[in-house]
Amino acid sequence: TKLILLDSLLQEICSRAAAEPESCHPVMSSGSVPGICQNGVQFGPEELPPMPWFGMDIGGTLSKLVYFEPVNTTEEEEDRVKNIRKYLTNNLAYGDSGHRDQQKQMEDVVIRNRKGRIHFIRFPTNVMTPFMELAKEKGMAETLSTVCATGGGAYKFENDIRKELNMTLHKFDELDSLIGGIQFIEKNNSKELYFWENPGEDSLACKKTYDFTNPYPFMLVNIGSGVSILSVKGPGKYQRVSGTSLGGGTFLGLSCLLTKCKTFEEALELAAKGDNKKVDKLVKDIYGGDYNRFGLAGDIVASSFGQMNIEEKFMGAAKEDLARATLMMITNNIGSIARLCCKSEGMERCVFVGNFLRINTIAMRSLSTAMEYWSNGAMKALFCEHEGYFGAVGCLLELMKTS
Amino acid sequence: MSSGSVPGICQNGVQFGPEELPPMPWFGMDIGGTLSKLVYFEPLNTTEEEEDRVKNIRKYLTNNLAYGDSGHRDQQKQMEDVVIRNRKGRIHFIRFPTNVMTPFMELAKEKGMAETLSTVCATGGGAYKFENDIRKELNMTLHKFDELDSLIGGIQFIEQNNSKELYFWENPGEDSLACKKTYDFTNPYPFMLVNIGSGVSILSVKGPGKYQRVSGTSLGGGTFLGLSCLLTKCKTFEEALELAAKGDNKKVDKLVKDIYGGDYNRFGLAGDIVASSFGQMNIEEKFMGAAKEDLARATLMMITNNIGSIARLCCKSEGMERCVFVGNFLRINTIAMRSLSTAMEYWSNGAMKALFCEHEGYFGAVGCLLELMYVANQTTRTKNDFK
Numbered sequence: 001t002k003l004i005l006l007d008s009l010l011q012e013i014c015s016r017a018a019a020e021p022e023s024c025h026p027v028m029s030s031g032s033v034p035g036i037c038q039n040g041v042q043f044g045p046e047e048l049p050p051m052p053w054f055g056m057d058i059g060g061t062l063s064k065l066v067y068f069e070p071v072n073t074t075e076e077e078e079d080r081v082k083n084i085r086k087y088l089t090n091n092l093a094y095g096d097s098g099h100r101d102q103q104k105q106m107e108d109v110v111i112r113n114r115k116g117r118i119h120f121i122r123f124p125t126n127v128m129t130p131f132m133e134l135a136k137e138k139g140m141a142e143t144l145s146t147v148c149a150t151g152g153g154a155y156k157f158e159n160d161i162r163k164e165l166n167m168t169l170h171k172f173d174e175l176d177s178l179i180g181g182i183q184f185i186e187k188n189n190s191k192e193l194y195f196w197e198n199p200g201e202d203s204l205a206c207k208k209t210y211d212f213t214n215p216y217p218f219m220l221v222n223i224g225s226g227v228s229i230l231s232v233k234g235p236g237k238y239q240r241v242s243g244t245s246l247g248g249g250t251f252l253g254l255s256c257l258l259t260k261c262k263t264f265e266e267a268l269e270l271a272a273k274g275d276n277k278k279v280d281k282l283v284k285d286i287y288g289g290d291y292n293r294f295g296l297a298g299d300i301v302a303s304s305f306g307q308m309n310i311e312e313k314f315m316g317a318a319k320e321d322l323a324r325a326t327l328m329m330i331t332n333n334i335g336s337i338a339r340l341c342c343k344s345e346g347m348e349r350c351v352f353v354g355n356f357l358r359i360n361t362i363a364m365r366s367l368s369t370a371m372e373y374w375s376n377g378a379m380k381a382l383f384c385e386h387e388g389y390f391g392a393v394g395c396l397l398e399l400m401k402t403s
Numbered sequence: 404m405s406s407g408s409v410p411g412i413c414q415n416g417v418q419f420g421p422e423e424l425p426p427m428p429w430f431g432m433d434i435g436g437t438l439s440k441l442v443y444f445e446p447l448n449t450t451e452e453e454e455d456r457v458k459n460i461r462k463y464l465t466n467n468l469a470y471g472d473s474g475h476r477d478q479q480k481q482m483e484d485v486v487i488r489n490r491k492g493r494i495h496f497i498r499f500p501t502n503v504m505t506p507f508m509e510l511a512k513e514k515g516m517a518e519t520l521s522t523v524c525a526t527g528g529g530a531y532k533f534e535n536d537i538r539k540e541l542n543m544t545l546h547k548f549d550e551l552d553s554l555i556g557g558i559q560f561i562e563q564n565n566s567k568e569l570y571f572w573e574n575p576g577e578d579s580l581a582c583k584k585t586y587d588f589t590n591p592y593p594f595m596l597v598n599i600g601s602g603v604s605i606l607s608v609k610g611p612g613k614y615q616r617v618s619g620t621s622l623g624g625g626t627f628l629g630l631s632c633l634l635t636k637c638k639t640f641e642e643a644l645e646l647a648a649k650g651d652n653k654k655v656d657k658l659v660k661d662i663y664g665g666d667y668n669r670f671g672l673a674g675d676i677v678a679s680s681f682g683q684m685n686i687e688e689k690f691m692g693a694a695k696e697d698l699a700r701a702t703l704m705m706i707t708n709n710i711g712s713i714a715r716l717c718c719k720s721e722g723m724e725r726c727v728f729v730g731n732f733l734r735i736n737t738i739a740m741r742s743l744s745t746a747m748e749y750w751s752n753g754a755m756k757a758l759f760c761e762h763e764g765y766f767g768a769v770g771c772l773l774e775l776m777y778v779a780n781q782t783t784r785t786k787n788d789f790k
Contacts, residue, residue, distance in 0.1 A: 060662040060679055126686060152678075156664030173669050225657055225679035228670075240670050242716060245677040246622075246709055249657055253684030257698070258633055262685075281601055281625055286436040288532030293549050294604075294616050301621040302528075303436055303601035308629030309638075310502060322633070333622055337713060340618060344720040 048112055048400070049146050051077045052084050055396030057177065057389075058153020060225030061249055062355055063125045064392040068109070070116040088119055098123040104386055109188055112400050120389050122355070125153055132157070132164050146170060148399040150177040150391050170398070175230060177394030178222060179238055182353070184397055185386055186212055193351070193382050199368035205361075210382055219347040221338045223354035224388065225249030229338060231345045241341050244334065248356030251330045258326065259319035267323055268360060274324030279317050281306025304329040330356075331363045335370040335381075342379055349380050355388030424488055424776065425522050427453045428460050431772030433553065433765075434529025436601030437625055438731055439501045440768040444485070446492040464495060474499035480762055485564055488776050496765050498731070501529055508533070512540045522546060524775040526553040526767050546778050551606060553770030554598060555614050558729070560773055561762050562588055569727070569758050575744035581737075586758055595723040597714045599730035600764065601625030605714060607721045617717050620710065624732030627706045634702065635695040643699055644736060650700030655693050657682025680705040706732075707739045711746040711757075718755050725756050731764030 053068040067088055073081060092100050104120040147161075147169050154171040161167050186192045193212040198204035220230040220238070226247040232238040248264075255267035283291050284298030285307070296302075305325060307313040317325075338350050350371060357364055364383055371381040386393070429444040443464050449457060468476045480496040523537075523545050530547045537543050562568045569588040574580035596606040596614070602623040608614040624640075631643035659667050660674030661683070672678075681701060683689040693701075714726050726747060733740055740759055747757040762769070 060657055060682060061685070152659075152662030152664070152667065156662065158664075175670070225662065225682050226677075242712070244709065244712060245656070245680045245682075246705065247679050247682075249679030249682030249685070250705070253655075253679075253681030254630075256684050256690060257681070264685075279629075280621070281436055283528070286528030286532065286601065288528070288534075291528065294551070301602075303623050303625030303629075304621045305629030305633070306436060306601050306621075306623075306625030308632050309437070309625070309640075314632060329622065329626070333620065333709065336618070336620060337716065340713065340716045340720065344716065 048114070051081045053111075053396060053399060054147075055177075055392045055394070055399060056147065056149040056151075056154075057174065057391035057395060058125055058128065058149055058151040058157065059174075059355075059388075059391070060152060061125060061252070062122050062224075062388065063128065063151070063153065064355075064389050065121040065123075066389060066392040066396050067119045067121065068111060068114075068116050068396060069119060070114050072115070088121070094121070094123065095127075097127060101389075104389070106185075106188060111397070118393070118396075120386065120392075122388075128153060128157055129160075132160055146399065148172065148395045150174045150395045172395055172398045174391050175222075175228060175238070175240060176236075177391040177398065178220070178353070179230070179232065179236060179390075179394065180397055181390030181392070181394035182220070182351075182384070183235060185384075185390065185393055186215065189385065192385050194385070195380060195382050196365050196368040199365040199372075205365055212382075217345075217347060218382075219338065219342050219345065219350040221334065221350060221352045221354075223247055223334060223352060223356035227334055227337075227354075229341050231341070231347065241345065242337065244337055246330055246333050248330075248354065251326055251356065254326045255323050258322040261319075261323070265359070268327070268362070270320045270323035271327040271362060272324075274318065274320030274322070276301070276321065276325040276328045278313070278321045279307060279325035280304050280328070301328065301332065304332075327362060328366065331366045332370060335367045336374075338367075339371065339374055339379065343375075348378060349382055351382045351384065353384050353387060353390060357383060358387050424490070425778060427457045429487075429772060429775060430523075431553075431768045431770070431775060432523065432525040432527075432530075433550065433767035433771060434501055434504065434525055434527040434533065435550075435731075435764075435767070436528060437501060437628070438498050438600075438764065439504065439527070439529065440731075440765050441497040441499075442765060442768040442772050443495045443497065444487060444490075444492050444772060445495060446490055448491070464497065470497070470499065471503075473503060477765075480765065482561075482564065487773070494769070494772075496762065496768075498764075504529060504533055505536075508536060508540050522775065522778055524548060524771045524778065526550045526771045546774070548771055548774050550767050551598075551604060551614070551616060552612075553767040553774065554596070554729070555606070555608065555612060555770065556773055557766030557768070557770035558596070558727075558760070559611060561760075561766065561769055562591065565761065568761050570761070571756060571758050572741050572744040575741040575748075581741055588758075593721075593723060594758075595714065595718045595721065595726040597710065597726060597728045597730075599623055599710060599728060599732040603710055603713075603730075605717050607717070607723065617721065618713065620713055622706055622709050624706075624730065627702055627732065630702045631699050634698040637695075637699070641735070644703070644738070646696045646699035647703040647738060648700075650694065650696030650698070652677070652697065652701040652704045654689070654697045655683060655701035656680050656704070677704065677708065680708075703738060704742065707742045708746060711743045712750075714743075715747065715750055715755065719751075724754060725758055727758045727760065729760050729763060729766060733759060734763050 055066045057064040069085055092102055099122055101120045106118040109118050149169045150172045151174050154169055158169050161169055191209045193210040194207045195210050197206055197208045217233045220232050222228045227244045228240055229242040230238045231241045252264050255261055259270055261267050280301045281303040283296045283300045283302045286302050290298045342350050368381040371379050431442045433440040445461055468478055475498055477496045482494040485494050525545045526548045527550050530545055534545050537545055567585045569586040570583045571586050573582055573584045593609045596608050598604045603620045604616055605618040606614045607617045628640050631637055635646055637643050656677045657679040659672045659676045659678045662678050666674045718726050728743055744757040747755050
């Protein structure tokens with residue numbers, strides 16, 4: 001059942017293999033030259049790859065898939081895409097663990113003169129192996145297709161995919177894809193970037209659009225299983241300046257251990273109800289108040305989990321408090337490292353992306369508050385509506401240039 | 404009556420300055436978030452009057468290595484032939500958990516300490532937190548000094564008195580070859596100082612007493628201990644380290660190779676590097692397969708590597724090549740010291756060096772002991788000259 005998404009995709013591809021190969025019909029869009037539809041045949045900037053078009057980012061925890069649904073299709077394309085389109089766009093969930101983020105759907109997107117929508121789908125990377133077994137079983141080896149993929153999984157599963165499915169993955173670097181994806185989405189969605197106004201106040205905190213017309217330079221913090229920090233100075237011009245292993249995977253893993261929860265959603269739900277002050281040692285727990293000499297207010301965490309070696313505090317901490325402390329520890333640490341990098345590179349804007357921030361208002365508001373506080377208002381934390389999908393989008397775009 | 408100095412007057416509240424010495428016993432105290440550190444100066448020669456005052460405390464402190472359930476004297480750290488303000492003696496290093504402070508005060512009061520007046524110099528957060536209680540319960544005035552000022556002063560002093568104080572790890576990555584080597588710190592400035600206590604402070608030190616707190620992190624020794632207690636049900640730092648020594652973090656963490664199937668060459672990330680700490684723990688079978696030892700090890704590596712990472716960012720940003728790590732997180736913690744050494748070297752391509760100190764977490768208390776020499780009118784001093 002987990003594999004219904006992919007099952008359907010396979011059916012569609014298998015039926016295509018049975019159909020007439022190599023018939024090239026002119027595409028009904030102005031000006032472009034039709035691509036040739038066999039695998040292995042090159043197509044470059046003038047030619048378009050065969051439908052369906054998608055990009056895939058196989059990350060450490062989640063795999064992200066973006067699917068471009070064309071508004072107009074040729075007859076030949078229609079044959080090929082109708083099943084997959086129907087399956088993907090009629091559903092919001094696929095099997096047990098696949099989800100389509102409908103609110104992220106983008107309308108009226110133009111890629112290489114083709115107009116369409118982009119759909120955003122995610123599923124756990126750990127269903128990848130069962131998927132490949134099923135794909136092989138369904139005879140996908142006979143059907144050849146160009147698949148562009150990024151993320152560690154594009155490398156990790158490449159040989160298996162070639163061996164089991166006789167399919168060549170076109171691999172792209174995850175950070176190149178990320179950068180390309182952000183550039184594209186931002187140009188197509190003027191409301192893509194936003195910040196939190198009054199982040200520290202529950203009743204007043206709200207999202208406000210940020211005009212990213214002049215984006216460069218900016219710091220980019222990608223929070224997935226782990227974290228990469230990139231300094232971006234121009235279109236496609238970036239450097240990976242740092243990273244940390246304390247990322248979304250750590251928040252999830254530690255939460256599972258400490259609270260016996262099973263999913264990211266559960267962990268966040270617990271954290272929303274918890275109080276980290278019961279778990280952490282604050283400056284005031286050590287000083288009895290503020291540590292004025294170095295501007296450290298009494299409410300700041302001096303030592304995460306610092307009270308947990310004391311028996312009575314240990315007994316008094318509920319799952320919710322532990323989840324909250326884990327969330328704050330990871331979030332504050334990322335903010336701290338991001339700030340050090342921003343300061344060192346002279347950046348004022350720090351864009352945080354990645355699926356750790358999905359439905360994670362607490363983390364976004366904390367990052368916003370901390371950024372402002374520690375930089376005395378000099379630095380700003382920015383966020384993106386499409387969170388963790390940029391790598392997959394960048395891949396989709398690379399598909400257009402595959403040769 | 405030692406040569407040249409004018410005896411101080413021994414009543415509380417009376418001033419004594421650079422020419423006068425405070426009355427014995429001399430000690431300095433650093434009341435930290437988790438541990439309290441006490442240094443006691445045991446004079447070689449005493450006047451008759453001093454002898455009366457110090458003999459009991461000296462006997463109690465120096466005849467024992469343990470005090471009650473949780474106090475310990477680190478005998479191997481004892482310093483001989485130390486001279487402070489022309490008085491020669493030894494320095495003893497004692498530690499106990501800060502959470503026995505309140506029972507201690509109750510006992511002290513019970514024992515009539517209120518009648519014995521003494522000048523007590525203290526640093527650390529507890530010097531502020533317990534100040535009022537100490538005044539109320541024991542009628543004693545604490546002379547408070549900033550913990551970072553004390554730290555810096557303490558390091559300067561100890562280093563001048565112990566040529567083997569600073570060391571580094573040679574071959575830190577290899578179990579059979581790793582060993583401590585003395586580091587000549589004759590020309591110390593500038594250096595980065597990373598103080599790992601319950602939490603972490605990072606200071607850039609450019610000259611004698613000339614420093615700035617450049618950063619800090621709340622993921623410190625207290626986090627290692629707290630998380631270890633939660634994940635393994637251990638009770639002490641020593642237990643947590645014992646478990647960690649036998650564990651394998653690769654069963655708990657998600658490595659680059661777990662995500663990439665190998666190295667992530669584009670950005671120079673070897674397959675064995677941790678990409679996501681605890682990153683496998685959302686997977687049921689991995690969760691079930693992780694033992695306490697593995698969880699303790701993963702916690703230790705997470706905290707250690709994070710501190711190293713932040714330290715490196717600061718060193719790079721300040722142009723520092725030497726990074727000195729101190730604090731009781733590193734006590735008996737060879738794994739952390741070697742990891743910090745390896746990481747520092749690796750990530751900086753050999754440009755940066757990790758250094759460590761024999762007296763680990765005692766510098767604040769030593770700095771305080773030295774400040775005692777200059778206490779005047781119950782105000783704090785900020786200048787750091789001791790000779």
